[in-house]
Amino acid sequence: MKSDRVCIFPKDVQRITGRSERYGRLLLHQIRKHLDKQPHQFITVDEFAEFTGINIETVKDFLKNN
Numbered sequence: 001m002k003s004d005r006v007c008i009f010p011k012d013v014q015r016i017t018g019r020s021e022r023y024g025r026l027l028l029h030q031i032r033k034h035l036d037k038q039p040h041q042f043i044t045v046d047e048f049a050e051f052t053g054i055n056i057e058t059v060k061d062f063l064k065n066n
Contacts, residue, residue: 004060004063004064005045005063006042006044006045007042007043007044007045008028008042008043008044008045008048008059008063009024009028010022010024010025010028011024012024012063012066013027013028013048015062015066016054016059016062027052028043028048030051031043031047031048031051034051035047045059045060045063
């Protein structure tokens with residue numbers, strides 16, 4: 001049984017946006033700063049979708065397929 005992922009990583013951002021992995025790290029850093037999270041805390045798929053304006057279902061479908 002495969003479970004849905006909850007967290008998003010720089011490599012996921014790279015695949016979704018087509019930008020570099022470095023951009024993915026930068027974007028996740030900006031999201032953490034916006035949400036007042038500590039550097040060790042994860043970014044959820046929901047938080048990523050809300051911040052970027054990408055539909056949550058689009059993000060989840062993309063993560064399932066890759």
